[in-house]
Amino acid sequence: QVQLVESGGGLVQAGESLRLSCAASGSVFSSINGMDWYRQAPGKQRELVATITYGGSTIYADSVKGRFTISRNNAKNTGNLQMNNLKPEDTAVYYCHQVVRGRDYWGQGTQVTVSS
Numbered sequence: 001q002v003q004l005v006e007s008g009g010g011l012v013q014a015g016e017s018l019r020l021s022c023a024a025s026g027s028v029f030s031s032i033n034g035m036d037w038y039r040q041a042p043g044k045q046r047e048l049v050a051t052i053t054y055g056g057s058t059i060y061a062d063s064v065k066g067r068f069t070i071s072r073n074n075a076k077n078t079g080n081l082q083m084n085n086l087k088p089e090d091t092a093v094y095y096c097h098q099v100v101r102g103r104d105y106w107g108q109g110t111q112v113t114v115s116s
Helices: 028-032
Strands: 003-007 010-013 018-025 035-040 047-052 058-060 068-073 078-083 092-100 103-106 110-115
Touching: 003 092, 003 103, 018 028, 018 035, 018 092, 018 110, 028 092, 035 068, 035 078, 047 068, 047 078, 058 068
Parallel strands: 010 110
Antiparallel strands: 003 018, 018 078, 035 047, 035 092, 047 058, 068 078, 092 103, 092 110
């Protein structure tokens, strides 16, 4: 069983930055897997924001390329999402996600609100 706990959300103005963190625990296998960040805005489907593999390869949604940076500390089994130049359309609940041994695990989510 894997537990994922996000932190770092909040209310900011457009152009400002936030750093989200995800702490994973509960399974040694979690530390050798990649990590993803998803987000879900009101009335919209959950969408993939960024992915990082155990080896450090990254993929970003087109909407956040050049503004967001995903990182991973394999030794501590934590992950971060640095979000710069935030826009009102980035407003959403952000979720940390892992697939460990074929099972999906999600955090509880953290709210990010960007005012114009």
